[in-house]
Amino acid sequence: MAATPSPRCDRTPAWAALQAHFDAAGRGFDLREAFAADAGRATAFAQEAPYVFADLSKNLLDARTEQLLLQLARECGLEAKRDAMFAGEHINATEDRAVMHWLLRCPPGAASAAAVPAELAQVHETLGAMLAYAEKVRADHTITDVVNIGIGGSDLGPQMAVQALAEFAAPGKHFHFVSNVDGHELDAVLEDLAPEHTLFLIASKTFTTAETMANAQSAKRWYAQSGGNDIAGHFAALTTNVEAARAFGIETTFGFWDWVGGRYSMWSAIGLPIALAIGAEGFRAFLAGAHAMDEHFRTAPLASNLPVRLGLLDVWYRNFHRFTSRSIAPYHAALRRLPAYLQQLEMESNGKQVDLAGQRLPYGTSPVLWGEPGTNGQHAYFQMLHQGTDVVPLEFIAVHEPGHTLEGHHAKLLANCIAQAQALMVGKQGDAAGPPQGGAAPSGGSEPHAVGERGGQIAGGHRNFPGNRPSSFFVLERLTPEALGAFIAMHEHRVFVSGALWGINSFDQWGVELGKVLAKDVEPRLASGDIAGLDQSTAALVRRLGRMV
Numbered sequence: 001m002a003a004t005p006s007p008r009c010d011r012t013p014a015w016a017a018l019q020a021h022f023d024a025a026g027r028g029f030d031l032r033e034a035f036a037a038d039a040g041r042a043t044a045f046a047q048e049a050p051y052v053f054a055d056l057s058k059n060l061l062d063a064r065t066e067q068l069l070l071q072l073a074r075e076c077g078l079e080a081k082r083d084a085m086f087a088g089e090h091i092n093a094t095e096d097r098a099v100m101h102w103l104l105r106c107p108p109g110a111a112s113a114a115a116v117p118a119e120l121a122q123v124h125e126t127l128g129a130m131l132a133y134a135e136k137v138r139a140d141h142t143i144t145d146v147v148n149i150g151i152g153g154s155d156l157g158p159q160m161a162v163q164a165l166a167e168f169a170a171p172g173k174h175f176h177f178v179s180n181v182d183g184h185e186l187d188a189v190l191e192d193l194a195p196e197h198t199l200f201l202i203a204s205k206t207f208t209t210a211e212t213m214a215n216a217q218s219a220k221r222w223y224a225q226s227g228g229n230d231i232a233g234h235f236a237a238l239t240t241n242v243e244a245a246r247a248f249g250i251e252t253t254f255g256f257w258d259w260v261g262g263r264y265s266m267w268s269a270i271g272l273p274i275a276l277a278i279g280a281e282g283f284r285a286f287l288a289g290a291h292a293m294d295e296h297f298r299t300a301p302l303a304s305n306l307p308v309r310l311g312l313l314d315v316w317y318r319n320f321h322r323f324t325s326r327s328i329a330p331y332h333a334a335l336r337r338l339p340a341y342l343q344q345l346e347m348e349s350n351g352k353q354v355d356l357a358g359q360r361l362p363y364g365t366s367p368v369l370w371g372e373p374g375t376n377g378q379h380a381y382f383q384m385l386h387q388g389t390d391v392v393p394l395e396f397i398a399v400h401e402p403g404h405t406l407e408g409h410h411a412k413l414l415a416n417c418i419a420q421a422q423a424l425m426v427g428k429q430g431d432a433a434g435p436p437q438g439g440a441a442p443s444g445g446s447e448p449h450a451v452g453e454r455g456g457q458i459a460g461g462h463r464n465f466p467g468n469r470p471s472s473f474f475v476l477e478r479l480t481p482e483a484l485g486a487f488i489a490m491h492e493h494r495v496f497v498s499g500a501l502w503g504i505n506s507f508d509q510w511g512v513e514l515g516k517v518l519a520k521d522v523e524p525r526l527a528s529g530d531i532a533g534l535d536q537s538t539a540a541l542v543r544r545l546g547r548m549v
């Protein structure tokens, strides 16, 4: 966010005040005491936003914390940075690019697009063409299978959304997502396909990504070898590199622009699988939901702005409580790929060690994100969340109205979701019959390894639940295209907020490059056995695995 210089967050007065507040009241903060002392806490930390309700009250913060975090946001120039993004400034400084995924969601004439009318016109031209194509394919009953070949942002977003919105999908079309260069994946998909009934979408912003190119070539070969003779009719490309797609032999291409980051691209042509699944109207609803959240983020005061409150909480947890991970618990099976999607969104955006000027940062940035749908996680790793030595903030996602009619299931699901958040917070002393009331001893959960460091006997031993474990609780009324769009846009903006405060470029990803370069060097060595210049361990692995290739 080079366009808007601002002081480094840890050099602001607000940071020092937050550290003092943490030392005085944050480290030993106890949620049970906080609720006992303030009958209005649940309301004060509830936030309504378009299509999303958030209960943030079970987090380790009080009004003073939020006040100081908002001060930090102001001292770091958050509003100016946000406005720079919406003005189309080149805030992706290392790649000299604007960051305008939000523009993909703007309706014609949107006030937020005032600075970039030409780009908005291009967006709508491409969107119109893509949606017309989607409707044509939806009406073509000879196409029964759609195979999206892409990786990272060209896979995770569309895959997550197609699964999430399956309830709204047209019957008669099956969607497959192939991302890994591991041939097992493509092989398993191709096994059941017939070329005349299959449409391949080659999704790649750059159209150079090694995995995608290898899978696309193999798909093309399979298509020809299986008797297919209409590449133009059975392959389409979604890319900013239309020339490379044409050189590959694809005539149907839908483009987008360098100001759309890969992990922010499912609103562009990369979203074609979503449009094929839920139709033009559904896709427009998906965009409209995201736009509603964009407007909330762009215009709501910081104190009642959901992405801002979440991003500030993320900074509080990462830099003061020093939590290193966050777990996502979607209590809706259709959101099973959400954790994987959010991993790329947040960890590729904010997994950075230098500021915009390339100076090494002395504070932590992106946490590790992980998770599984509830209730499955409860029977796997929730043990660690309840009684482990590290505190991991959780994010529960509940959907009020189910998309099925099976009796009794939804109440059980919601009960589990609510009860887990409750259990994490209230805890239970091993010998006591019920949960501790206000005034219970703080768990010391804000410190990693707090239990082990203290040592000694814990009352109730193995049956003691320390409680005071933080969580946020999101509610969507229904998992509709609008709600999903808004919910995802909320996450995009929250990542923007923490990245802006940390002073990093959330929109590049240089960290993925080295491995790509080295893989190109290693591949021929597996065949040749040449180990010259390799470190000892790499050489030994090349020798061992080379024999098998």
Ligand code: F6P
Pocket (backbone or CB within 6 Å): 151, 152, 153, 154, 203, 204, 205, 206, 207, 208, 209, 212, 262, 263, 348, 509, 512
């Ligand atoms: O290697 C990382 C990355 O560049 C991601 O940022 C991106 O989403 C993914 O690869 C795929 O890139 P492309 O869409 O250009 O194939």
